[in-house]
Amino acid sequence: MTGPGSGELEPRATTLFGDEEVALVDLLDRLLAGGVVLAGDLTISLAGVDLVRISLRALITSIAPVERPGTLAARAERGGTQRSGADAPEAVTARELESGRG
Amino acid sequence: MSDTLTYVYALARDVDPADVGDLAGVGGGPVRVLAADGVAAIVSDVDRAEFQERALEERLEDLEWLTTTARAHHHVVDTLGRDHLVAPLALATVYFDDERVRAVLAENGAAFSAVLDQLAGRAEWGVKIYARQGGGTEAGEAPKPKSGAEYLRARRKALRESETSLDDAREAALEVDAAVTALAAATRSHRLQDAQLSGQSDPMVLNHAYLLPVERADELRDLVASLADHPRVRVEVTGPWVPYSFAQAAQGAS
Numbered sequence: 001m002t003g004p005g006s007g008e009l010e011p012r013a014t015t016l017f018g019d020e021e022v023a024l025v026d027l028l029d030r031l032l033a034g035g036v037v038l039a040g041d042l043t044i045s046l047a048g049v050d051l052v053r054i055s056l057r058a059l060i061t062s063i064a065p066v067e068r069p070g071t072l073a074a075r076a077e078r079g080g081t082q083r084s085g086a087d088a089p090e091a092v093t094a095r096e097l098e099s100g101r102g
Numbered sequence: 103m104s105d106t107l108t109y110v111y112a113l114a115r116d117v118d119p120a121d122v123g124d125l126a127g128v129g130g131g132p133v134r135v136l137a138a139d140g141v142a143a144i145v146s147d148v149d150r151a152e153f154q155e156r157a158l159e160e161r162l163e164d165l166e167w168l169t170t171t172a173r174a175h176h177h178v179v180d181t182l183g184r185d186h187l188v189a190p191l192a193l194a195t196v197y198f199d200d201e202r203v204r205a206v207l208a209e210n211g212a213a214f215s216a217v218l219d220q221l222a223g224r225a226e227w228g229v230k231i232y233a234r235q236g237g238g239t240e241a242g243e244a245p246k247p248k249s250g251a252e253y254l255r256a257r258r259k260a261l262r263e264s265e266t267s268l269d270d271a272r273e274a275a276l277e278v279d280a281a282v283t284a285l286a287a288a289t290r291s292h293r294l295q296d297a298q299l300s301g302q303s304d305p306m307v308l309n310h311a312y313l314l315p316v317e318r319a320d321e322l323r324d325l326v327a328s329l330a331d332h333p334r335v336r337v338e339v340t341g342p343w344v345p346y347s348f349a350q351a352a353q354g355a356s
């Protein structure tokens with residue numbers, strides 16, 4: 001976390017293998033529906049997952065398929081910029097990262 | 103009452119406390135190892151208020167919180183999983199304190215061991231298959247319709263073709279699935295991702311996870327590479343993942 005956005009602005013590798021960054025939607029497929037299920041001491045209802053996915057859908061329409069945490073709020077606040085094709089510019093992400101942290 | 107709770111990321115085997123020395127968990131706290139009878143729990147302290155029951159249900163609908171937490175959880179299990187046998191836990195499993203976690207480990211040691219045994223030497227791969235839209239029509243520019251009726255006919259034909267191409271894609275996806283399943287120790291299907299979630303304009307026709315012996319990863323690569331020019335479907339692979347989709351045998355354990 002030193003330097004301006006170190007490591008944050010690397011474009012996501014889109015190759016099929018060796019992806020460093022995973023898509024949020026793929027991760028949530030696994031984290032919300034997978035893993036060893038233990039009761040835990042606080043009962044946490046994951047029944048709300050569908051709601052989560054609905055909110056996700058609402059938000060993700062306006063962003064690239066993979067985002068860093070911190071950029072989502074910034075984009076949501078400005079009503080979202082429509083993603084056009086696969087070329088969501090990294091520069092925009094950079095600016096939004098900064099403003100998201102300001 | 104303590105201000106913190108113990109968040110459990112994964113069950114693991116043969117983890118030395120030094121192996122998690124640099125890892126930060128959810129909320130930034132240092133990751134620790136709690137061991138009992140050959141099975142270890144990978145944990146960190148999290149803020150109690152943040153994980154109180156009601157707070158958490160609200161937070162699960164808070165996309166930014168969910169994203170940050172999911173990424174932090176993933177970072178811990180993924181980093182550790184590179185060199186260790188791990189069985190990741192579902193997101194946001196928390197206990198009052200370390201003693202409670204040790205008690206759960208002691209109580210379910212045999213079941214946890216069995217889960218880890220099943221995962222040894224295997225990794226999860228994701229395969230998503232999309233229908234190639236319009237892949238079947240090579241007609242190029244259709245002549246301009248001369249009448250409304252002609253336009254409607256053309257429109258109906260186009261719709262029929264897109265349905266056919268989706269059916270063809272599903273069929274092709276099943277063939278790919280059979281080929282990957284032949285390499286795999288286990289298969290699990292995930293929900294198809296909505297085009298808006300996947301970020302892909304082509305409709306998804308298959309979203310599976312496969313548990314593959316590590317030495318077969320190359321065969322999967324070759325298989326997928328051989329499908330690169332498939333006329334009906336586009337195949338996307340993700341992985342290797344820590345075995346999120348296959349760490350559920352402990353479901354009955356409490």
